[in-house]
Amino acid sequence: MTIIDQExxxxxxxxxxxxxxxxxxxxxxxxxxxxxxxxxxTIIMVAPYYWMITSSFKSVxxxxxxxxxxxxxxxxxxxxxxxxxxxxxxxxxxxxxxxGLFQRFEEVQFGFFHYVLNSLFIVVTITVATMLIxxxxxxxxxxxxxxxxxxxxxxxxGSMMVPWQVGIIPNFLTMSNLNWLDTYWAYIIxxxxxxxxxxxxxxxxxxxxxxxxxxxxIDRASEFTIWWRIILPLLKPAMIAMMIFASIGEWNNxxxxxxxxxxxxxxxLPVALSMLRNNGAGNxxxxxxxxxxxxxxxxxxVLLFLVAQKHFIRGIALSGIK
Amino acid sequence: MSTxxxxxxxxxxxxxxxxxxxxxxxxxxxxxxxxAPFVLLFVAFSIYPIFASFRLSFMRYNxxxxxxxxxxxxxxxxxxxxxxxxxxxxxxxLLNTSYYVVGAVSLTIIASLMLAIALQADxxxxxxxxxxxxxxxxxxxxxxxxVWGWVFRGDGVGLLNGVLAAMGISPVEWLATPALAVxxxxxxSVWGGAGYGxxxxxxxxxxxxxxxxxxxxxxxxxxxQRFRYITLPLLKPVMTYVGIxxxxxxxxxxxxxxxxxxxxxxxxGGLQDMALMLVPYLYDQGFxxxxxxxxxxxxxxxxxxIFIISLINLKLSKxxxxxx
Numbered sequence: 001m002t003i004i005d006q007e008x009x010x011x012x013x014x015x016x017x018x019x020x021x022x023x024x025x026x027x028x029x030x031x032x033x034x035x036x037x038x039x040x041x042t043i044i045m046v047a048p049y050y051w052m053i054t055s056s057f058k059s060v061x062x063x064x065x066x067x068x069x070x071x072x073x074x075x076x077x078x079x080x081x082x083x084x085x086x087x088x089x090x091x092x093x094x095x096x097x098x099x100g101l102f103q104r105f106e107e108v109q110f111g112f113f114h115y116v117l118n119s120l121f122i123v124v125t126i127t128v129a130t131m132l133i134x135x136x137x138x139x140x141x142x143x144x145x146x147x148x149x150x151x152x153x154x155x156x157x158g159s160m161m162v163p164w165q166v167g168i169i170p171n172f173l174t175m176s177n178l179n180w181l182d183t184y185w186a187y188i189i190x191x192x193x194x195x196x197x198x199x200x201x202x203x204x205x206x207x208x209x210x211x212x213x214x215x216x217x218i219d220r221a222s223e224f225t226i227w228w229r230i231i232l233p234l235l236k237p238a239m240i241a242m243m244i245f246a247s248i249g250e251w252n253n254x255x256x257x258x259x260x261x262x263x264x265x266x267x268x269l270p271v272a273l274s275m276l277r278n279n280g281a282g283n284x285x286x287x288x289x290x291x292x293x294x295x296x297x298x299x300x301x302v303l304l305f306l307v308a309q310k311h312f313i314r315g316i317a318l319s320g321i322k
Numbered sequence: 323m324s325t326x327x328x329x330x331x332x333x334x335x336x337x338x339x340x341x342x343x344x345x346x347x348x349x350x351x352x353x354x355x356x357x358a359p360f361v362l363l364f365v366a367f368s369i370y371p372i373f374a375s376f377r378l379s380f381m382r383y384n385x386x387x388x389x390x391x392x393x394x395x396x397x398x399x400x401x402x403x404x405x406x407x408x409x410x411x412x413x414x415x416l417l418n419t420s421y422y423v424v425g426a427v428s429l430t431i432i433a434s435l436m437l438a439i440a441l442q443a444d445x446x447x448x449x450x451x452x453x454x455x456x457x458x459x460x461x462x463x464x465x466x467x468x469v470w471g472w473v474f475r476g477d478g479v480g481l482l483n484g485v486l487a488a489m490g491i492s493p494v495e496w497l498a499t500p501a502l503a504v505x506x507x508x509x510x511s512v513w514g515g516a517g518y519g520x521x522x523x524x525x526x527x528x529x530x531x532x533x534x535x536x537x538x539x540x541x542x543x544x545x546x547q548r549f550r551y552i553t554l555p556l557l558k559p560v561m562t563y564v565g566i567x568x569x570x571x572x573x574x575x576x577x578x579x580x581x582x583x584x585x586x587x588x589x590x591g592g593l594q595d596m597a598l599m600l601v602p603y604l605y606d607q608g609f610x611x612x613x614x615x616x617x618x619x620x621x622x623x624x625x626x627x628i629f630i631i632s633l634i635n636l637k638l639s640k641x642x643x644x645x646x
Binding site: 134166170317 | 346347348349352353356357359360361363364366367368369370371372374375378385437440441451453454455456457458460461462463464465466468469470471472473475477478479480481483484487488513518521522524525570573574576577580581584601604605608609614617618621622624625628629632
């Protein structure tokens with residue numbers, strides 16, 4: 001018996017990144033078969049996306065088909081913009097005689113895009129503001145010698161244990177007392193203090209030598225200059241990861257906006273989607289429109305993820321392994 | 323920190339008589355100015371609400387507080403007494419949430435670990451598959467819930483019933499069958515969360531030094547043994563982290579219940595409250611019925627449960643560490 005199987009004795013650099021390799025290291029004909037469950041799972045993963053995209057391009061007649069068609073017979077845009085709607089020759093009982101997505105939400109300017117803009121505005125404002133105040137706080141907690149900062153930091157860490165729904169009612173009452181219900185303030189201000197971001201930035205800063213800050217102080221740089229010129233550039237990777245986290249979270253925020261936004265002008269995208277669904281729950285024809293809206297609502301975050309994938313993945317990985 | 327301490331202490335004598343804000347901080351007022359925006363907002367919207375909701379949870383409170391029509395005031399432990407001993411809807415919500423959390427968390431951990439192992443090699447196809455599996459974590463949660471609603475539609479036009487029809491099985495009323503409500507939500511949760519756990523496990527696996535495996539290979543350990551005796555024990559911290567975060571996340575489920583299981587009477591939870599969970603019930607009591615005190619009590623029960631589970635989880639993982 002040979003001591004080491006030839007297949008197993010591979011030079012180090014042909015190992016996989018981590019070294020646990022795998023039941024697939026022997027390249028037998030079984031290794032391909034072993035991946036079949038993986039591919040089946042992939043199909044389950046992709047199916048809802050496929051269903052969402054194709055459904056949004058089907059005609060109402062096709063959506064009503066039993067069993068449903070896998071590939072649309074004809075790729076149509078009626079669910080987005082129905083040029084035939086309101087045509088006098090059209091039979092009003094015809095189920096396909098309905099508004100497309102962009103012809104709905106007439107009570108607000110720009111219709112559906114009003115909610116896209118609302119969401120964009122809220123997400124960008126929160127993300128930028130929260131990163132600024134969090135990095136300032138993280139800088140002080142990490143690099144200043146200050147009385148009481150340990151208590152502050154422990155409180156910040158401790159608060160991460162508390163589910164945010166615990167504070168939802170007092171926060172609602174605060175918004176109501178400030179007369180902020182149904183305004184952008186209610187979206188933005190309570191969303192600014194994010195304990196996890198400060199925690200993450202402090203962790204990241206602890207790996208940056210204090211000497212950098214000390215030497216800047218000796219050069220008589222003001223604290224704000226140090227923060228802006230030294231800390232922020234050094235924090236860039238961590239900041240990008242956290243910005244993606246924060247913006248995806250805010251983009252998908254649903255429960256809080258539903259509570260504070262009553263008038264259609266103040267809804268964000270998820271609330272507008274849920275309203276579409278509430279109005280057309282039983283109506284099969286509405287499904288194409290709902291799928292189209294879901295598709296459009298998903299595109300920005302998916303794109304953001306694909307563009308900034310590396311930072312994002314690293315952020316998650318860092319958060320898990322401290 | 324440790325490298326810089328000598329220089330700082332060396333500077334100390336020159337700053338013996340520190341004045342004003344320098345008494346408390348080496349950077350004086352600017353420390354406070356820089357900390358203020360975050361800390362003030364944090365206290366106002368993260369810390370104060372915790373105590374305020376604790377106080378509310380012992381009160382009858384409805385935001386109107388009219389002496390005659392709807393008085394507010396202390397009920398002592400009345401809210402909690404009602405929750406635990408009288409409120410059948412709450413019991414149902416608690417039971418459903420427990421099933422859901424156990425199912426969703428255990429299956430998500432298993433699925434994400436399996437995915438991490440299957441996709442661990444750094445090949446092109448694996449990189450693409452990782453993105454595919456991660457996609458649900460960044461897709462709008464409302465959008466995914468709406469798509470699942472269309473997949474699980476009860477009549478013949480839904481995707482799943484279409485698949486069943488192709489196999490000659492008659493359509494199932496997925497969302498109107500009480501026994502299926504929680505399993506469907508579990509499935510959605512695993513679908514949505516497995517990719518996130520996978521990334522964490524992948525990072526964990528990649529941080530295990532290669533020479534452990536080399537040593538094990540020389541000792542003749544087969545892949546299964548290497549997994550059992552190297553990978554699994556070394557992944558314990560990641561496992562704890564994934565466990566705690568997904569438990570906390572699972573307890574907070576709302577969108578799926580709210581959108582897929584509506585009721586005609588303007589409350590949430592679906593037929594016979596088959597999908598009622600804690601946060602939807604909190605929403606129902608607080609923002610549909612405006613029982614803000616009672617809803618606060620629900621919030622505190624939720625907090626209590628999550629707190630205890632996190633502690634147990636930390637203690638368990640600590641004691642595992644001691645055993646090794």
